[in-house]
Amino acid sequence: MLVAVGVLAAGLTGCATGTSGEREAADRVQRVAEELGEELTPRVWRERDAEWLAATHVSRAAPADRTEWTPEVVTVDAIAWSGSTTDEDGAQIDARIRVDVAAGDDGDYWGSSAFGPGTATACFRYLVFRGPRPEVVPEKIDCPADAIGPAPVASPLPALPEDAEEILAAVLVAATEGSLEHDVRAAFPEDFISVDTGASGGELIAAVGVPGERECTVGVRDAAGGVYFAWYDRTWIEPGELGCTTSIVTSPPL
Known part of the structure; x- marks a missing residue:
């Protein structure tokens, strides 16, 4: 699980257009999902199992596009995983992403777009194959109703002894x-x-x-x-x- 907290600062002034907090949070959930896909995209030819990927990358997923104007909390959980990057169907990882935003302002030089507090949660599936391959693209799925089980654990990778x-x-x-x-x-x-x-x-x-x-x-x-x-x-x-x-x-x- 990753929890990232943004920094609260004074908002910009201007003509407010009004955006709901839920909508703002949902947009940020999508950005986090896409960033996680980039994080999971393999750069080299390595075999990795889904649990290792979930523990190593999902738990350390980068938060959404935070700015100094908008406080937010981003939480990313791996909720299911199976297979390996060498399997025909690849390593499958399901992640749940939640973003909580406080009231803020997405203003810029030309004006502002104020929004109230809001929360959004969505789940995504990632299929990862041994690379290098095109970017891993998140597929939106229904979030499970059950509680999340134990967090994934990254087993040590095979290696020569240090000596x-x-x-x-x-x-x-x-x-x-x-x-x-x-x-x-x-x-x-x-x-x-x-x-x-x-x-x-x-x-x-x-x-x-x-x-x-x-x-x-x-x-x-x-x-x-x-x-x-x-x-x-x-x-x-x-x-x-x-x-x-x-x-x-x-x-x-x-």
Whole structure:
């Protein structure tokens, strides 16, 4: 849930045209819904489940277009979620948006449009696919009559351990060419971690990574027994490229 409070200041003077507070609040609900769609629009190729998206983005949705002239409170709740961005139907997230506005004035240099206090609530559905794709567009839906359940929880994303280089260096120092693959896999047993090993010109090479997160570390034990970590261009581990493999060292792109 996000609650954002605007700042109250003196209104502008001019010819008031009169706008209801409910109408003003409803307009702001729509703006929040569109901003949330922009927030959910994927910028990179990543797999994410709907609960992670709901917890990470819906709970932190930006408030509507607040101005110093209009106090308001914006509340955004994730009310339902299912699926993943890699599913055929995408990750589905339903959100409820409520805006409360106090009496204010949308005036500008040419005049003003005063309105009274008002409240508006609406619910929207978002379908998110693994991107990059066109902007996620909110679809207005009926709000459920039931009370909102527990808030979504973002599970930790798969990642290499923070001390991955230290772990890999220790394995490379102790391993032989015959034991390298087994030793590296034993040190990084998680299913989401990829392992690729090899030997070339007296060097032992090991690459460990999390392909879905574009994370990769490549360690090399040179012929003299020293260990270093290879530099690579990040584009080399993108889908369709080398990936997190020993080829980063043995056969880098020209």
